[in-house]
Structure formats: C-alpha cells, structure tokens
C-alpha cells in the first residue's frame with residue numbers, strides 16, 4: 676500500500692476575475708521510502724498539490740471540488756484541524772523554496788528551532804529524550820540539544836554556537852540546511868520539499884540534494900520533491916509524476932519514464948532538457964550557441 680495516495684483531487688481558486696479550476700483531478704501515489712519527484716512547468720499545480728497534502732491551502736480563496744487524499748490510510752480531506760496540526764511537523768514535514776520567507780529574521784535560529792522542538796515534545800517527549808514529567812528547564816535544555824545535533828547532521832559546523840545566530844548571518848545554502856533540520860525535528864515520515872534548491876547556486880544545490888537523498892536513505896523517510904527541473908529529478912528521485920495544467924499526465928519509475936516517456940507533454944519536457952544540456956557534435960554546437 677502507498678504511504679500517500681491522492682485520487683481525483685480537484686481544487687478551484689478564486690481571484691478577481693472569477694473562479695478557476697487549478698487542480699483538475701490529480702492522481703498521485705507515493706510508496707514508502709520513495710523519493711517521488713513532481714515535475715512540471717510553473718503554474719501546473721505542483722505547489723498547490725503539495726500544500727493540499729498538509730491542508731495548507733486557505734479556503735477561501737481555495738475550494739475543493741472533489742477527490743481524496745489518504746496518508747497512511749487516514750483520510751486527510753475530512754480530518755479535523757486539530758488532527759492536521761498533529762500531523763504537520765510530526766508525520767508530514769515541509770520545506771519550501773525560499774528560506775528567507777520561512778525563517779523569521781527577527782529571531783535567533785535557536786529560538787525558532789527550540790520552539791518547534793518543544794511543541795513536538797508536548798505530544799512525544801521521547802523525541803527530545805525527556806520524560807513527560809521533566810521540568811521546564813530540562814525540556815528546554817533537551818530541546819536545544821536536539822536542535823544542535825540536527826544542525827550538525829545537516830552540515831552546519833560549530834552548531835552549538837551558531838544556533839544562536841540570526842538567520843541573515845547564514846548564506847542561502849546554510850539557511851536551507853537549517854530549514855531541512857527544522858523539518859526533521861519531529862521525525863516526519865513524509866517530507867514534502869517544494870523547489871527547495873531552486874534559489875541556490877548550482878554547486879550549493881548539488882550539496883543540498885546530496886544531503887536530502889542521504890537523509891531519505893538513512894532515516895526511514897519518504898519524500899515528495901517538487902521541482903520544475905527534470906535534471907534534478909533524474910539525479911535524485913526514484914519515481915516521478917509529471918504535471919501539466921493541473922493534472923498528473925504520467926507517472927512511474929524514474930528511469931522508465933525518463934527513458935521511455937509515453938505522454939506527449941513528458942516528451943516535450945524531456946526534449947527541452949536534451950537540447951539545452953546534452954553535448955552535441957561540434958557542427959550543431961555553434962548553431963545552438965547562436966540561438967541561445
């Protein structure tokens with residue numbers, strides 16, 4: 676059975692010129708321990724699909740017209756807000772594209788991380804290695820230690836000191852590492868990463884991708900990786916779903932889909948990458964350069 680299963684999800688968004696259906700029946704199944712790429716061009720509905728899983732699309736302006744989302748057998752469309760709050764962070768973690776909008780510049784990283792850890796510990800004290808009856812001070816110390824450990828694990832050097840820095844003192848890549856650490860505090864089973872490396876330099880992007888794939892391999896994690904970049908999918912993912920105009924048009928094992936795409940849109944997406952990135956004979960290279 677899949678850990679996550681979306682069937683026929685339809686979502687309309689209201690804007691000043693009326694309501695438009697932006698998800699037109701999304702089907703998506705993600706198996707346990709998969710790294711499931713969701714790829715498609717801007718506006719195809721990737722982010723709204725990811726946000727729907729954690730039920731973070733505000734309604735209004737959003738309105739669900741149909742479909743089901745099941746996580747580990749539980750129906751998320753009908754779950755109460757209270758249940759969703761419990762699931763978010765604990766079972767389902769999220770990482771977004773732009774670290775600057777997700778780290779509050781006014782607070783030290785320690786403050787922001789420890790808050791999350793203390794919150795998580797309310798329902799599961801063992802996560803930070805304390806007993807339910809521990810004192811407030813003991814909780815705080817344990818929560819901070821858990822955050823320091825995680826920062827070390829995502830490659831922040833000297834985490835014991837740097838945890839007390841403000842976000843702006845970190846580079847973009849380092850901030851994204853902090854966000855990954857934050858998403859891991861609750862040991863989620865499913866991590867949804869929406870364009871987490873798009874804002875980063877190519878070399879930093881490669882490091883962060885490597886980090887994320889090692890996390891999935893080492894910790895019983897499942898990841899949905901949303902990106903417009905099919906090259907990243909090829910590098911990182913085990914499975915892929917291709918989205919176009921609010922629908923998944925093709926999905927399956929990543930090697931199979933990338934090698935033998937069946938859908939015409941997938942073919943188009945792939946041929947665009949080929950013409951841009953694949954080395955070609957010298958004769959054509961000059962021509963391609965002239966066009967670019």
Ligand SMILES: Nc1ncnc2c1ncn2[C@@H]1O[C@H](COP(=O)(O)OP(=O)(O)O)[C@@H](O)[C@H]1O
Nearest residue numbers: 688689690697716717718719720721722723724
């Ligand atoms: N808050 C919103 N109000 C109205 N339309 C929206 C809103 N958010 C997204 N949309 C529309 O929904 C479609 C899908 O958006 P999105 O899921 O963000 O696409 P992607 O992540 O693939 O770029 C787009 O056409 C976008 O304009």
Ligand SMILES: [Mg+2]
Nearest residue numbers: 721722723869
């Ligand atoms: Mg998006």
